[in-house]
Amino acid sequence: MEANPMNTIEMPSHLLILRDEAQRLLDVLITALDAPTTPTLVENFNNFTASSCIRLAENAGQLTDIFNGPLNEIATHPAGDIAAVYRATGRIEQLLLQFASDRQAVCGLIVDPEYDEEKRLLASGHMHAIRDIRHALQRMMEIFDNPQLLLDKHDPPADGHIELSIDLTFTAPPEFPQLAARMKDRATSWSPLVLSDPSSYRKFGVLGGIGKFAIGIAAFNALLGDQCND
Secondary structure (H helix, E strand, C coil): CCCCCCCCCCCCCCHHHHHHHHHHHHHHHHHHHHHHCCCCCCCCCHHHHHHHHHHHHHHHHHHHHHHHHHHHHHHHHCCCCCHHHHHHHHHHHHHHHHHHHHHHHHHHEEEEEEHHHHHHHHHHHHHHHHHHHHCCCCCCCCHHHHHHHCCCCCCCCCCCCCCEEEEEEECCHHHHHHHHHHHHHCCCCCEEEEEEEEHHHHHHHCCCEEEEEEEEEEHHCCCCCHHHCC
């Protein structure tokens, strides 16, 4: 039986490096989350929670911008730029460390027992966003490790070009509406822009924040068009 030319897909060096960087970033994130927490006494839990949620949304927005911008350019460029890969993943690493640090800061809080449930909800909301990030990085490695498996799920297009999308989607933490309700009961003067209603998530980017980059099959050194010419 004649071998299918798509059975072996040889990826260019910049995409191989991006795959290795995705694994490294996962390791960095896991290590940071395993770091011991520092017990910290917080005087105003309301203000801490507001700042923590805003920072979470801002970091999520910056990360989706990297997926939409630099990573998209790297993945779809046939020649690739190895230096650009390291620049983009370096920026991602700094953000991942911030995500982990902010979550660990919540876990280390020393609060009045009446705020224990609010602390748990806030920490769980941070972890929800981190799981979204881990899923995107794992998806990236899955595509790079076995692009053929994913390509087999698509019908060959007439122009011989397929794009495999890698999405980073920040879904709304289910804990935040509960946290919002509890905090609203405690402080009527709490900022209405933070957690008070689902629209605030959209304002700050926690809900519906999506970043994606598509890996054009032309970026691989094997095109579907090759087997169409046999």
